[in-house]
Amino acid sequence: MPSAPVYGLVLAGGRSRRMGRDKALLEHEGRSQLAHAMALIGRHVERVFVSTRADQQQEPERARYSQIVDRYDDLGPLAGILSALDEHPEADWLVVACDLPNIGDDTVANLLANRSEDHPFTAYISSHDGLPEPLCAIWRAGTAGIVRQFADEGVHCPRKILIRSQTHLVEQTDPASLDNVNTPADLASSVLEAAS
Template sequence: MNASRPPLYGLLLSGGASQRMRQDKAALAYRGEPQLLRAWHLLEAVTERCFLSVRESQRDDTLRAGLPQIVDSYDAIGPAAGILSAQERYPEAAWLVLACDLPLLGADTLRSLIAARDAGVDATAFTSRHDGLPEPLCAIWEPSTHALLKQRYDAGSYCPRKTLIQSRTVLLPAPGEALDNVNTPEEREAMQHRLESLA
């Protein structure tokens, strides 16, 4: 393996509190499968190793217990906790970080992200179709992002998107609706209807 190109591991973020949904988003089923498992299968197929990011209280729940895990070693500060914990566990790796609540995401989107990866910069990410900013939760984070993410954490700033904005990030065009997520019961109902219409 080229020493200048870190191995690419997958990190599926599942540690969110799902407060707006009022139930565990990871367990919501679309097309008959919990979205956590659907996202896991997509990520596992395109990375060398794959891990599930969890909070300590989630380690043993039925949905997550059977998968390789990295338990947050930071307080519940959102996605940055999972990314930092993974980077510190395997500092030599780049991470394809993925949110578990992207029901429209397909393998082609992940493959195009990996094909565009530039290991000579800090990150490779899609542009949000909503605001034109980097999408941090379907992005490749190279090892060099750790210092800035940790520096921002130490300063009380926990937004991974702002870390990508301040980093050398290759920005790709938004992949249509593939990164639309679902945060509320109303959005879930709308997504169910959309998926049924696509079936």
């Protein structure tokens, strides 16, 4: 069994440009997608944090939780991941995007049960394209140097980092659990509702 503690990071620092509104605040059954993700991940890890940009720290929904503020500009979700790896290098990080309305305990538990000590990353295989799913993945303790090297080389896409690395890949047990909501069309076909 891997010995590093596992912390959770819910990525909620994006600008939601394609959606046109803050995806973290979209609601389902009376609570935000951020609240859903924080509660879900919190059931499986020692500590859970929300990843935010500096200008989001005081937003009321994000302010309810322990935060890791992006230390890097213009890296997209990689800014949050790298900031977490820097802030708590002792931990393995379960990284989950806030816009996965169908994710549940089984998906999280299965990924954690398959966490590899022999690989820097553990990720599900996408049911859509067979590539690693970086935004429901485990980024191991001590990988900040690897991630930073990719960023310095201009590779800012978390998926590309997992593709180019020795990533332990796990079969999905529920492919729909990792379908995300990026656009108004995705929202219309999802269980989420726009917060008023």
